[in-house]
Amino acid sequence: xxxxxxxxxxxxxxxxxxxxxxxxxxxxxxxxxxxxxxxxxxxxxxxxxxxxxxxxxxxxxxxxxxxxxxxxxxxxxxxxxxxxxxxxxxxxxxxxxxxxxxxxxxxxxxxxxxxxxxxxxxxxxxxxxxxxxxxxxxxxxxxxxxxxxxxxxxxxxxxxxxxxxxxxxxxxxxxxxxxxxxxxxxxxxxxxxxxxxxxxxxxxxxxxxxxxxxxxxxxxxxxxxxxxxxxxxxxxxxxxxxxxxxxxxxxxxxxxxxxxxxxxxxxxxxxxxxxxxxxxxxxxxxxxxxxxxxxxxxxxxxxxxxxxxxxxxxx
Numbered sequence: 001x002x003x004x005x006x007x008x009x010x011x012x013x014x015x016x017x018x019x020x021x022x023x024x025x026x027x028x029x030x031x032x033x034x035x036x037x038x039x040x041x042x043x044x045x046x047x048x049x050x051x052x053x054x055x056x057x058x059x060x061x062x063x064x065x066x067x068x069x070x071x072x073x074x075x076x077x078x079x080x081x082x083x084x085x086x087x088x089x090x091x092x093x094x095x096x097x098x099x100x101x102x103x104x105x106x107x108x109x110x111x112x113x114x115x116x117x118x119x120x121x122x123x124x125x126x127x128x129x130x131x132x133x134x135x136x137x138x139x140x141x142x143x144x145x146x147x148x149x150x151x152x153x154x155x156x157x158x159x160x161x162x163x164x165x166x167x168x169x170x171x172x173x174x175x176x177x178x179x180x181x182x183x184x185x186x187x188x189x190x191x192x193x194x195x196x197x198x199x200x201x202x203x204x205x206x207x208x209x210x211x212x213x214x215x216x217x218x219x220x221x222x223x224x225x226x227x228x229x230x231x232x233x234x235x236x237x238x239x240x241x242x243x244x245x246x247x248x249x250x251x252x253x254x255x256x257x258x259x260x261x262x263x264x265x266x267x268x269x270x271x272x273x274x275x276x277x278x279x280x281x282x283x284x285x286x287x288x289x290x291x292x293x294x295x296x297x298x299x300x301x302x303x304x305x306x307x308x309x310x311x312x313x314x315x
Contacts, residue, residue: 108193141255200234
């Protein structure tokens with residue numbers, strides 16, 4: 001019995017040693033990738049925090065490693081709290097999100113429902129529908145910049161329909177420029193919403209829909225009681241992706257209006273770009289970018305946590 005027990009103990013020790021050796025080998029193999037991730041993600045973040053606590057700029061005559069000599073504690077963050085231009089840019093960004101994302105969601109959902117059925121030419125229309133999403137945002141911005149010129153196709157079509165000469169200065173009017181930017185964003189990114197929502201709809205079990213039909217449920221009842229609950233996670237993902245991307249809108253907007261006329265369409269991304277390239281206030285820009293990063297991360301974390309709790313409660 002003693003010999004058997006000693007053999008078991010020896011085998012257990014050998015197994016533990018082998019397990020530790022495997023873990024050590026795994027650490028050694030992944031160490032280069034971990035160091036790379038640390039360098040790519042953590043180092044720039046720490047550098048950004050460091051610069052945000054200074055008044056350093058490329059014209060200060062010092063390298064970024066000497067930015068500590070221009071230390072200003074939390075002055076950049078205090079200035080951000082009372083910067084009217086920052087708050088205006090934030091409100092415009094939220095307004096763009098409030099207009100574009102719901103419109104893209106509703107249009108994408110309607111198209112996804114339409115494409116659930118088979119019809120002639122479905123593949124052709126499917127390909128055409130996805131084309132805007134494949135256009136480079138800067139190119140899309142230039143396209144709509146030309147479309148909304150005073151002598152552009154939009155005014156030409158309006159003139160043909162109304163029978164009168166229409167020469168609306170879309171991009172020179174603060175309100176109309178905002179509408180033009182929203183139209184461009186909706187045109188380009190509705191296909192992405194459509195693609196994600198269509199995948200969610202096609203994932204709804206067909207037998208449940210057939211059973212509900214046999215029980216006398218109409219289309220709306222099937223949609224509300226079966227499709228939407230099954231798609232909740234997909235909808236959250238789709239909205240999260242578009243909200244985050246829309247918050248960062250830059251290429252299309254800058255090509256079309258450069259934030260103008262004046263600052264009428266200046267969003268956070270355009271505001272940061274102008275501060276970086278025109279004013280060279282890199283310490284202030286670092287503080288703004290850090291606040292935006294933390295705010296988006298917290299908001300996304302809360303949304304994911306709520307979705308996880310709902311899923312656990314449902315199961």
